[in-house]
Amino acid sequence: MCISADTIVAQKVQERLKSLYQSNGSRSKEKLQQSDQGINNIIKFQTGHDDYQMKLKSLYKTSISQAEQEEDLLRQALQKIAEIRNIKNERRIQARNAGNKESIRRGTWMKMLLSSAQTLPLFVGKIDEKPPPLCGAIPADPGYVAKVGDMVAALVKIPDGDGENWILAEVFSYNHTTNKYEVDDILAEQNQKGRHTLSKKGVVPLPLMRANPETDPSALFAQGTVEFFFPVMALYPTTSCFYKGIVNKPPATHTDEYEILFEDATYPEGYSPPLYVAQRYVIAIKQKSKQT
Template structure:
């Protein structure tokens, strides 16, 4: 019954999302006319300024004045005639209002997408507990490794980008910003978990939260790469929540790990985290980190640069080797 209810709610949200997308396009089409007027107004101003500079200048003076006229176009709010200043002020006021209206619709659409993703995750967990599986989420004991790697890659690609309002700081779990001290990961969340390996050594693995016991302050997590039988009970200090948003390097560079910073990163095509140094942070929202994994088989102790998605790079809780 719960699965049917979730499906109904998801269908409703998808319809609402479709309507918001249509509204966005309508708003954008409506604002294009005003943007075109702004462009034409600047072109007329530039033409008039160039004409004036040409008629009033000769020789070197003309050359200097042409440069000045170009600068004047760029500083039109100061040099334009009262007519153009008034007209541009009105056009830009309208453009600002149009942009804010479109931004509001897009934020509502992003909220719908986040709600849909949350419901899909809840449905996945409920189906797994009920023993019902989909083709996209088979039981781990029957999942081929290639399928698992594809799912992990898709999870990294679909991690939402944090888009804050002007002056708003990125929240915890955005990029490199850690979770708050009282944060508790939810059922189904992916985390880096420090567990004991078969040989007795400890390693950081990619795991999924099963539950959290508030009386003991311990998590139960499943190894994402096991056959559904390896479950670990771990204290909070052995758990690192993964980012819930990607950080935008163009607007929030402070929310990214910096070059040469020590991190734990998921080694490509594995489900284990290893110590690494940031070689190159992302330059664009869609970019990955370039990292150097600690590797004693290389002369300098580090591997060649390898790409790792933001979702799978977390702060290292261990000190750097000396």
């Protein structure tokens, strides 16, 4: 009996969903209840027994341990979710390599890109743990190589033109001998640009995690001004191209987007009104060609 690849993928996803429900669902609820009870015990003891320091210390230790157990369960759940995302992405890449091209309308692609940015994993570090490379505004390490299927900004030649432009693309392969990428324009069917072979300097990996402004504000691009600013490149809304701009307002919460002022000569000030761009599509690179 021959089992299709799609069936195998579905089975793997179901296995992890079942594990997620059985291992984390009821246990997480139980741990949360234990943590709440532990905190309530501390509050009651503090208000009723001022001189029982040893007992209070014991309650604190118990509450801390319960909170750590709850944290471990939540991190396990997030890991299962990440595995499910990876399984589905690997299947999509296999289908693409087998010649099964996706026929998706531009509007649908735009919604998918937005959803992908909104569901990008959020970095939740432990005490004193700093955000890693490719979290928010933190760039990749110099020797980093983006994986097959990863989203990147790619500097490609403009069709029927002399200039170049940064576009949103997906990594198809990387040649360690030539140090060159093969990337696919994310809207290849609509833009008819197809596949590009580029050097590493022409490819910038996009963030793999979102930064939380409330805990890791240093992992985000700071607000700038027209007179003095740190330039960024951001994906212009409803397009697949990156353009130069400045941060008018960084995200205030982990669900917020950047407010970007795009460099645009069609406006008297030289910049567009504030436009919203997700963390995943704001990076630090130079732009050679301007938006027209």
